[in-house]
Amino acid sequence: xxxxxxxxxxxxxxxxxxxxxxxxxxxxxxxREQIILADDGSTDCTMQIAKEYQIRIIRSKINVGKGYILxxxxxxxxxxxxxxxxxxxxxxxxxxxxxxxxxxxxxxxxDENVSIFVGSRDFRKMPKSNYISNILxxxxxxFWLKWELEDLQCGYRCYNTKRLKQxxxxxxSKKNFDFETEILFVAWFLDMKIKELPIQTVYFFRHxxxxxxxxxxxxxxxxxIISFGLNTQxxxxxxxxxxxxxx
Numbered sequence: 645x646x647x648x649x650x651x652x653x654x655x656x657x658x659x660x661x662x663x664x665x666x667x668x669x670x671x672x673x674x675x676r677e678q679i680i681l682a683d684d685g686s687t688d689c690t691m692q693i694a695k696e697y698q699i700r701i702i703r704s705k706i707n708v709g710k711g712y713i714l715x716x717x718x719x720x721x722x723x724x725x726x727x728x729x730x731x732x733x734x735x736x737x738x739x740x741x742x743x744x745x746x747x748x749x750x751x752x753x754x755d756e757n758v759s760i761f762v763g764s765r766d767f768r769k770m771p772k773s774n775y776i777s778n779i780l781x782x783x784x785x786x787f788w789l790k791w792e793l794e795d796l797q798c799g800y801r802c803y804n805t806k807r808l809k810q811x812x813x814x815x816x817s818k819k820n821f822d823f824e825t826e827i828l829f830v831a832w833f834l835d836m837k838i839k840e841l842p843i844q845t846v847y848f849f850r851h852x853x854x855x856x857x858x859x860x861x862x863x864x865x866x867x868x869i870i871s872f873g874l875n876t877q878x879x880x881x882x883x884x885x886x887x888x889x890x891x
Contacts, residue, residue: 647674647749649729653717655682655710655799656736660689667697669742670734673749678728681736682717684708690736710799711823715816722809731803740800744843748802751841759807759836760828762793763800763843770845777862781825784869789832790885793840796825797865800843807836822864829872833881 652674656663663681670679680700683690685707694701702717714733721731730752734740744763751761767778781796801824811830818826831838872878883889 647753648678650674650678650749650752650802651721651725651728651731652679652745653682653714653721653731653733654679654736655684655714655717655733656686656690657684657707657710658686658688658690659736660686660693662738663690663693663736664697666734666736666738666742667693667699670745671697673742673745680717680721682713684710684713709819709823710821711816711826712819714823715812718803718808718812722805722812726805729805731805731808733799733801733803735799739846741844741846744800744841747841747843751839752802752804755839756804757837758839759804759831760838761802762795762828762838762840763798764793764795764840765798765843765845767794777865780862781865781869788882788886789829791832791838793828793838795840796828797821798843799824807831810834811836818864818868820864822868825865826868829868829878833878 652670654666667679676697676699680702681694683694683701683703685704691701691703702713702720704713704716718731721728732745732748734742734745740763748761752758770778778795778797782794785791785793785796811827811834814830814834816823816826816830828838880889884891
């Protein structure tokens, strides 16, 4: 299934082990011209592999964080490739199955009013530490924000480029994995439509440690929640949603 109105954006950091396999699978669905690697200062052979596949590359010379490199890549796509209506983010570590691209392709075609399609994984198939972190953040949002999103931390997403531009103009500040939750908070605040799509849950129990550090990144997510709670307008909207105050 070929669709020419989107870009596949692949954030990476030292992914020589998986990148070639991911790129070859993604290219079954879109041509290389519609694939961009957003590299966060890799020091292994990641860049060499990307060049061999002749895809576009946006790169930071040093490792600055997934959120930082994603935000810069978003801005570059909006500025230099404005004809693309959608951006799909797919991680390079092998935990996002390219076959699920079909679900994103169909969904964005059938419901263009959605601002962000978010992949939703089965938490029961995750390592225990990841399971706990995801349950805590999703339950907090269900209670306070009155939304039914299950997976706030999944990076497999499809963004409406026009709405993404609005989100970036709001002023996103996070540089790490919490950026992907922050962007959902802002979308909620701006009354943008967010929709989840079930995707495969893939975890590899191998020698390489996960880029996500459950203890540190959970603390970052907690601070993210606190910082939004200190925002007067954001808190007012929460109180309105909960029925504690009237407009």
